[in-house]
Amino acid sequence: MTDHASAPSSPKDFPHRRVGFVSLGCPKALVDSERIITQLREDGYELSGSYEDADVVVVNTCGFIDSARAESLEAIGEALDANGRVIVTGCLGVQESEIRSVHPKVLSVTGPQQYEQVVSAVHEHAPIERRHDPFTDLVPDTGIKLTPRHYAYLKISEGCNHRCSFCIIPSMRGKLASRPAGDVLGEAERLVASGTRELLVISQDTSAYGSDLRYRTDFWGGRPVKTRLTELCEALGTLGAWVRLHYVYPYPHVDELMPLMADGKVLPYLDIPLQHGSPRILKLMRRPAAAERALDRIRRWRENVPELTLRSTFIVGFPGETDEDFESLMEFIEEARLDRVGCFQYSPVDGASANELPDPVPDDVKAEREALFMQRQAEISEERLADKVGTLQEVLIDEVGELGMIGRSHADAPEIDGQVYVNGADFANPGDLLKVRITGSDAHDLVGDYEPD
Helix, strand or coil: CCCHHHHHHHHHHHEEEEEEEEECCHHHHHHHHHHHHHHHHHCCCCECCCCCCCCEEEECCCCHCCCCCCCCHHHHHHHHHHHCCCEEEHHHCCHHHHHHHHCCCCCCCCCCCCEEEHHHHHHHHHHCCCCCCCCCCCCCCCCCCCCCCCCEEEEEEECCCCCCCCCHHHHHHHEEECCCCHHHHHHHHHHHHHHCCCEEEEEEHHHCCCCCHHCCCCCCCCCCEEEHHHHHHHHHHCCEEEEEEEEEECCHHHHHHHHHHHHHCCCEEEECCCEEHHHHHHHHCCCCCHHHHHHHHHHHHHHHCCCCCCEEEEEEEECCCHHHHHHHHHHHHHHCCCCEEEEECCCCCCHHHHHHCCCCCCCCHHHHHHHHHHHHHHHHHHHHHEEEEECCCEEEEEEEEECEEEEEEECCCCCCCEEEEEECCCCCCCCEEEEEEEEHHHHCCCEEEEECC
């Protein structure tokens, strides 16, 4: 193990400084990492592929649930053991005392979105000999991306105004803070110009975009555009890339997106955080949308956009969840017939008000409910995918390997949804869009044959 703590600190000894980087958590945290790395590269730092070769290691943490906190603390410990010089940032960073109680030797701790403080800490603990020269050290206008070249996450806002009882994100990331529409569209335009074929729109609450700014008018390319989700999507739809929407709460104005999906300007795909199907549990969770209204809205959406794909996540075993509540959830997914679903067992999170609720659900009951839920949802997903056999789908190629071409249809977000295995397209490269005739399916994935135009 290299003892970096004893390494010389003179800038002259290090004409090139290398930074190791570990990024944990959700796509929103990944965007934060990209911004930090972009600034460090602009300042002249290089990225290291190993702990041992790095002058300092940055760990971008997640603190949403206990398992994520444990993973973050473990990653910090691993970096300390291998390198000894570690800077911590991200959501868990708001719990500095917890981090330092476990890992007192970390050099610096900052919370999410504190990009300047992270960069300053790197400069302090790994000073560099020279500042970046933009004429000789070129970084693309798009910045540094941690995703493949053909897709990118586009963060449109930070923070959240909801106070869901199981969540501590607002205490970590603050209230809703939307980016002006012109800034978002300028970034999207640069990404598409650099080869991005898919823009994945993310935030804590995508539907609320612009409400904190009272939907004020901004400018993009000399044209006025409202800082509002509908208008933003209209503009994004002119760039020629797939536009995929995540974390869309089912508010009434989401109905306005259906014509854009029907016209092909936005992918017919919505990631909607529903969390439960029991009105009583939703009230205990302090969720902003009722299950009945969500079902009505889903019906209307599908009437207007029959090919619409819906993904969501649910929690089982929330404090106070009875057998009747769980049955309501099962009835909800039966009626909603969602295409893609994730489920996790409730676990207490330090600082969440749900911890104070009575009647916790035993662990064995949580596990049983999760298994029953996922078994039925797998059956629904398999039925939904079987309906696609025989159809012609547009597929974005992600991988080219020994098993052939692997890509995704409009119904598949990267890393969380299924894949399409493509036969007869050995010529393809990642980022290519192909027409594929679907020939088979299971509960998760599709198989198909390349079909030339």
